[in-house]
Amino acid sequence: MDLIITVKNYQHKSWLCVKPSGELDMAVADDFRARITEAMQLFGCRCLWCDFSAVSFIDSSGLGVLLGRYRELAPFGGKIIITGASESVYRLLLAGGLHKLMEIDRPLSMRYSEEGI
Amino acid sequence: MAEHTKNTLWAGRDILVGKDANKMIFRFLSRSENVALARLLAAAAVAEKDTTVAELDEIKVAVSEAVSNAIIHGYGNDPQQYVEMSIGVSRQELLISIHDDGVGIADIEQAMRPSYSTDGRMGLGFAFMQSFMDDVDVSSLPQAGTTVTMRKKLA
Numbered sequence: 001m002d003l004i005i006t007v008k009n010y011q012h013k014s015w016l017c018v019k020p021s022g023e024l025d026m027a028v029a030d031d032f033r034a035r036i037t038e039a040m041q042l043f044g045c046r047c048l049w050c051d052f053s054a055v056s057f058i059d060s061s062g063l064g065v066l067l068g069r070y071r072e073l074a075p076f077g078g079k080i081i082i083t084g085a086s087e088s089v090y091r092l093l094l095a096g097g098l099h100k101l102m103e104i105d106r107p108l109s110m111r112y113s114e115e116g117i
Numbered sequence: 118m119a120e121h122t123k124n125t126l127w128a129g130r131d132i133l134v135g136k137d138a139n140k141m142i143f144r145f146l147s148r149s150e151n152v153a154l155a156r157l158l159a160a161a162a163v164a165e166k167d168t169t170v171a172e173l174d175e176i177k178v179a180v181s182e183a184v185s186n187a188i189i190h191g192y193g194n195d196p197q198q199y200v201e202m203s204i205g206v207s208r209q210e211l212l213i214s215i216h217d218d219g220v221g222i223a224d225i226e227q228a229m230r231p232s233y234s235t236d237g238r239m240g241l242g243f244a245f246m247q248s249f250m251d252d253v254d255v256s257s258l259p260q261a262g263t264t265v266t267m268r269k270k271l272a
Contacts, residue, residue, distance in 0.1 A: 026185045027149035057156075059181040060241035088174045095248065096241055 001028040002054075003035055007043050016045035021054030024062030033065045040069075046078035053084030063096045070101050079103070134205035134212050147188045147198040147217070155202055155215075156180040162204045163211055166271050175249035176211065176269060182242040183215040183265045190228075191219025191263055210251075210271055216264045222257040229255065 004019040016039055020032060036048070048069055052058075070080055080102040085093060087107050098104060134140070143158055145151045156177040163176065184200055192198045198218065205212040222228045229243040246253045250267040257263035 023153060025149075025152050025181055026189065027152060057153075057177065057181075059178050059185070060238040060245060061185060063241060064238040088170070091171065091174065092178060092245075095245065 001032060003032065005035065005039050007045065008049070010049075013047050014043065014045050015047045015049045016040050016043060017049040017051060019051040019054060023057040024055055024065070025057065025059050026061040029061040029065050032062070033068065036065070036069060046073055046076050048073065048078070048080045050080065050082045051084050052082055052086075052089055055085065055089050058089050058092055060096070063093070063098065066098060066102070067096075074101075081105075134207045134210065138205045138207035140203070140205045142201065142203045144199055144201045146196060147192045147200050148196040149188060151200070152181055152184045152188070155184045155200075158202070159204060159213055162206050163271065166206070168271065172269075176213075179246045179249045179267055179269075180213060180215070182245050183213075183267065185238075186242050186265070187215055187217035187219065187263065190222070191217035193220065206271075208271070211269045212266065214264055214266045216262065218262040221259045221261050221263055222255070223259050225255050225257060
């Protein structure tokens with residue numbers, strides 16, 4: 001898994017932007033979790049922006065990392081947004097109920113077909 | 118895995134997939150990178166069927182969960198053990214069994230409950246297997262390993 005980490009100011013908050021690429025399963029979950037946690041502490045970010053445009057697969061191990069970050073951030077007014085997910089990844093995020101806790105961008109390809117954009 | 122288990126791996130399941138079924142058995146180390154290998158093998162096994170992209174995703178996730186469970190829970194992340202995956206594909210259905218010779222599950226019902234989890238995966242593993250496959254059967258005994266058998270109807 002490659003992971004690009006940047007910090008952006010948006011809505012007067014400091015956001016940690018992470019862009020992982022590849023498959024988010026148990027083989028990379030520990031590394032993914034450790035690198036996000038380390039960067040959040042280093043930059044003091046309470047908001048996490050996940051750019052999933054290069055993620056080809058995710059399962060409960062990947063979801064577990066996101067849910068864990070949510071539980072850490074939520075008590076401090078933090079939040080998580082997820083953008084760029086493919087239809088496959090998006091469906092799984094919904095199946096895991098993450099849309100109830102995080103803002104998840106609907107894939108453009110689904111909006112094209114369903115909303116007639 | 119004991120010799121008798123190898124030979125009888127398909128014995129009871131032939132009835133489920135039928136004589137026209139294609140059957141295969143894969144055996145691989147309990148290394149985390151083999152989770153990806155397992156789900157790709159499962160997806161490749163149904164490549165000639167008229168499965169939709171969404172169905173393929175479901176199969177891949179279900180296999181990923183079962184193999185992850187075998188490695189994390191069955192073997193306690195020991196990468197030197199073996200996981201065995203048997204796949205049967207007939208015209209009507211797909212049958213996948215994931216077997217480990219690990220610690221086993223004392224209380225299967227508790228382990229399959231969505232809230233139950235001992236790791237960071239929030240107990241989603243079994244929930245995904247159950248919602249993405251048509252049938253999930255878990256047989257296990259403490260210290261005697263676990264076999265998860267999943268069935269999915271193919272259109």
